[in-house]
Amino acid sequence: MRILLVSLKGGVGKTTTAVHLAGALAAKGKTLLVDADPAQGALEWATRGTGLPFDVVLPEDAKPKKYDFVIVDTRAQPKGKTLDEFTRKADLLICPTSPSALALETMPRLQAELEDLPYKALITLTPPPPSKDAARASQRLIDMEFPRFKTIMRRYAALEKAAIAGCLVSEIRDPRAMQAWADIQALTKEVLKK
Numbered sequence: 001m002r003i004l005l006v007s008l009k010g011g012v013g014k015t016t017t018a019v020h021l022a023g024a025l026a027a028k029g030k031t032l033l034v035d036a037d038p039a040q041g042a043l044e045w046a047t048r049g050t051g052l053p054f055d056v057v058l059p060e061d062a063k064p065k066k067y068d069f070v071i072v073d074t075r076a077q078p079k080g081k082t083l084d085e086f087t088r089k090a091d092l093l094i095c096p097t098s099p100s101a102l103a104l105e106t107m108p109r110l111q112a113e114l115e116d117l118p119y120k121a122l123i124t125l126t127p128p129p130p131s132k133d134a135a136r137a138s139q140r141l142i143d144m145e146f147p148r149f150k151t152i153m154r155r156y157a158a159l160e161k162a163a164i165a166g167c168l169v170s171e172i173r174d175p176r177a178m179q180a181w182a183d184i185q186a187l188t189k190e191v192l193k194k
């Protein structure tokens with residue numbers, strides 16, 4: 001299964017989601033994370049820590065046929081034109097968006113570019129209740145008829161700690177780390193249902 005993370009807006013949680021989805025899928029099969037962002041955020045994540053349960057490589061070093069799951073993290077594409085070879089070959093395109101208006105406003109343009117490819121929005125970085133941001137973002141996506149995951153990736157400091165430590169959030173000592181990991185598990189379940 002090939003899964004690509006894509007967004008027009010930067011900083012919406014592509015790399016965080018890519019690393020953790022790869023971490024969860026690694027329990028199900030051999031998993032490769034391809035870092036197709038020239039900023040190499042995923043590769044640096046892997047280098048900072050010791051031993052993520054999957055391989056992380058640059059596109060030129062990727063041997064995808066050897067893996068059950070291939071996740072591709074991409075750079076934000078403010079000008080669009082995301083449809084390269086990787087995109088066309090993906091079984092699933094995950095389109096993260098934060099609940100901010102600036103991020104949500106880019107989604108119709110992304111949708112127009114992705115045309116008939118198998119894509120789904122993932123709402124990320126939502127504050128805890130009583131904030132209504134998650135519900136509002138969901139409604140916005142419904143209004144634009146943008147398919148979406150039911151799972152919402154809530155905002156947890158533990159996820160930033162994981163990025164700094166170069167590990168998965170499941171290894172972070174933080175009261176909320178397991179809640180963040182539960183979001184990932186729920187997303188993984190939805191991804192595998194496809």
Ligand SMILES: Nc1ncnc2c1ncn2[C@@H]1O[C@H](COP(=O)(O)OP(=O)(O)OP(=O)(O)O)[C@@H](O)[C@H]1O
Nearest residue numbers: 010011012013014015016076125154155156159160
């Ligand atoms: N669910 C979350 N909870 C808390 N912090 C998060 C969450 N998701 C992402 N972040 C933080 O938000 C910032 C941006 O996330 P990330 O790097 O994953 O986004 P991105 O879409 O890959 O960005 P870029 O477009 O720059 O590659 C990072 O500091 C990350 O740690």
Ligand SMILES: [Mg+2]
Nearest residue numbers: 014015037041
């Ligand atoms: Mg990134």
